[in-house]
Amino acid sequence: MHVVRIERVFKDYLLGDQIVQALSDITLHIERGVFLAIAGPSGSGKTTLLNLIGCIDRPSEGWIYINDQDVTNWPSDRLADLRARSIGFIFQTFNLLPVLTAAENVEYPLLNRRDIARDERRRRVDYFLGMVGLAKYADHRPNQLSGGQRQRVAIARALAIQPDIILADEPTANLDQTTGTEVLRLMRRINKELGTTFIFSTHDQRVMEMSNRLVRIEDGVLWQLGVRSGKQWGTINLQRRGSETETEE
Numbered sequence: 001m002h003v004v005r006i007e008r009v010f011k012d013y014l015l016g017d018q019i020v021q022a023l024s025d026i027t028l029h030i031e032r033g034v035f036l037a038i039a040g041p042s043g044s045g046k047t048t049l050l051n052l053i054g055c056i057d058r059p060s061e062g063w064i065y066i067n068d069q070d071v072t073n074w075p076s077d078r079l080a081d082l083r084a085r086s087i088g089f090i091f092q093t094f095n096l097l098p099v100l101t102a103a104e105n106v107e108y109p110l111l112n113r114r115d116i117a118r119d120e121r122r123r124r125v126d127y128f129l130g131m132v133g134l135a136k137y138a139d140h141r142p143n144q145l146s147g148g149q150r151q152r153v154a155i156a157r158a159l160a161i162q163p164d165i166i167l168a169d170e171p172t173a174n175l176d177q178t179t180g181t182e183v184l185r186l187m188r189r190i191n192k193e194l195g196t197t198f199i200f201s202t203h204d205q206r207v208m209e210m211s212n213r214l215v216r217i218e219d220g221v222l223w224q225l226g227v228r229s230g231k232q233w234g235t236i237n238l239q240r241r242g243s244e245t246e247t248e249e
């Protein structure tokens with residue numbers, strides 16, 4: 001079973017009187033439990049693709065399936081409910097609420113879940129803050145935490161709903177190299193321990209070392225898929241690239 005299926009998806013934006021084709025004929029099947037990197041230069045369509053997978057935005061054409069359900073034409077409130085139960089988000093700029101403590105930030109997405117009682121909320125906050133190594137920082141506000149710690153709070157917040165999928169849009173872009181690597185390692189450990197599917201965008205080459213699925217995108221077109229088995233990568237080129245001498249990011 002695929003946790004996400006994207007079938008022949010196009011996404012156009014209207015900018016003034018110009019149409020920007022952000023994604024063109026994307027087909028992508030994502031297996032449950034993978035640690036998938038979407039790699040491509042700035043402007044290639046990574047955020048657009050993540051927003052479609054996260055049901056934050058809708059395709060101009062094509063179909064999106066989450067857990068084998070065709071969600072393409074679901075009404076907004078049904079999509080909001082799907083997101084609240086199944087999809088966790090991690091952002092480049094962390095997006096923590098500055099007036100809330102680390103614990104309150106992690107608890108926040110659970111507050112509108114009536115099926116989760118207060119005791120269970122507290123249990124999850126403790127558990128996931130512990131998992132990201134921040135038990136001692138529960139009462140700190142974001143401005144009392146380093147960048148790496150803030151991103152770890154954001155990871156705990158994404159995990160709190162116990163989602164099937166975590167989407168992370170360039171989660172290491174605002175971190176120094178060492179901290180970024182630590183954050184990726186943490187995400188990878190959680191992926192292995194909990195089996196949560198991680199889909200993240202990056203223009204960092206080093207993610208190859210950690211991911212087990214790779215999608216390369218350029219100008220809104222997928223051009224390479226990679227699958228790791230053991231230490232070996234198998235790659236499939238989907239499109240001939242414009243220029244053989246072009247350097248990759």
Ligand code: ADP
Pocket residue numbers: 013014015020021022040041042043044045046047048049
């Ligand atoms: P990336 O995340 O890889 O940098 P994006 O998905 O943000 O790329 O953008 C892909 C393309 O779509 C770019 O050309 C960008 O300018 C355009 N784009 C993205 N969002 C919008 C929008 N809301 N309106 C118009 N154009 C957009």
Ligand code: MG
Pocket residue numbers: 046047048169
């Ligand atoms: Mg982006």
